[in-house]
Amino acid sequence: MSYSKPKFKEKYGNFINGKFVAPVDGEYFDNTSPVDNSLIAKYPRSKQADVENAVAAANAAKETWGNTSAAARAALLNKVADIIEANLEEFALVETCDNGKPIRETLNADVPLAVDHWRYFAAVIRAEEGSATELDENTLSMNIKEPLGVVAQIIPWNFPLLMLSWKLPPALAAGNCVVLKPAEQTPSTATLLMEKIAEVFPPGVVNVIHGFGPEAGKPLASSSEVDKVAFTGETTTGQLIMQYASKNLNPVTMELGGKSPNIFFNSVMDEDDAFLDKAIEGAVLFAFNQGEVCTCPSRLLVQEDIYDKFMERVIARTEAIVQSNPYNTACMVGAQASNDQFEKILSYIKIGKEEGAKVLTGGEACKLDGELGNGFYVQPTILEGHNKMRVFQEEIFGPVVCVTKFKDEAEALEIANDTLYGLGAGVWTRDAHQLYQIPRAIKAGRVWVNCYHAYPAHAPFGGYKKSGFGRENHLMMMNYYRQTKNMLISYDKNKLGFF
């Protein structure tokens, strides 16, 4: 089945204080589709003044929203989920157009998962409770969770609606007002969502501003009128945002990517069965979402005694990937999100080759016919080399995996942990001991065991090392958006006796 490019208006506004408004200085930027490099629409090129308006709207709304009952907040979060679900196909199409990812992915993963994250946090605030401890017979210590106030959120372009749905629900559920800035490459689904839910929240509770990082992102991240900044992106910007936050003594959460190892022990090939088939697919998941995933399993570690046979099947499965029009449901790998990403990926493949990596498959741009020839497509690529090569150490953010072999468990762990990052990892084995011991020894926040690339709500997700900190997708994220008010209450009628 094939879809086509959805219709857009000529231009869109920022969503501030419950309505769409033009940028203060009237400047817009052209947003294009990586599918064919065609124009989508104009979006506001916001500056400091727009940011200030959005932050002011959020501050004006925070008192009332923070005191809204959990039942009422949960009902509104559920309403958003219902609205996204009722318009699933429209969201999926707009996402594919804006990001370049295959329509089968947006229909079956991005949008349904987004729906579930809203529902999860609606459920969380109906079930959780504060705590109280009787310290002695006359003294009660009571902990009440209070919202921080106004939260700034800056999200990336690889899963635009899903990243929004990782960020907004916990902050709103916790009783905060939010100013969210989508990435300038992918402003469309955030805008579509604001159109659909414009009436759901009281004005000022959710605000979305568009624009460029140095002009809109920086004033938002450094605003002294926000109480917290949450960011997903890369390390230098993460460091800058922490620096700005330090000036305001604001808390931050950071999700900064990785270079995740995906480890296959020899027992996966003990049988030629459904599990081996699953494992082969697990190795090929590097190409999922064009490799534009913070946890892309971009380092493939295979035990040496199964290496040749295993890789033969991984290569065959990689070469069977259908790369075509992203609007066609048969397409498995779509377009890279932008030209600069496309160029970066190709420059990494080049340095990989120079460093002596062997190209087992792919290794070039993928030329598609017609209008798609203007889009940004890269062949799924497997590079064979060793872990000290730059392609093994740096996030390429493309459909490129670097494979190397290991002798035993010790060497697998040494290679797996020889990285600056620690976001995700995969471990594949039929050995019950390895199933537990290897994940525990890997320094990463999420270890998939006999699976990969699952991101359900209710399983905490976040990084070790330079991959950042904070745990999203789980009720524990609520506490990154809240204060704890401790009330220490005395029921003793008698004085201390000091004075």
Place this chain on the structure above:
Amino acid sequence: MKLERVAITEKAAALVKQLQEKHGELIFHQSGGCCDGSSPMIFEKEDMYLDDSDVLLGQIAGVNYYMNKDQFDYWKHTHLTVDITEGRGSSFSLEIPMGFRFIIQSRLFSDEENAVLNNSSVGE
């Protein structure tokens, strides 16, 4: 013998010049990690806090080029050339509103070059 670790193309240098006229003194900082990571970022000199954990690789178009020390360990055997490409990153890098992104082209240092570089401290 003195070797450079980092160079810049004419097109990229012209863009740096435009940014210097607008923003004054600048620095490059090499980013890592996801999304727009693994790319050079350019900022106003005072914007980013730098210390001993940042290695100065050299100066290009009048702009110091820094990289985190941990990252440098994995990059030091490669020569970097800063170039530009059309596109739109989503970091705070100053060229983004102009519709360009700085991008790194790399090549391996030869054995002779590595021998010289290993005997001199970074940034000399």
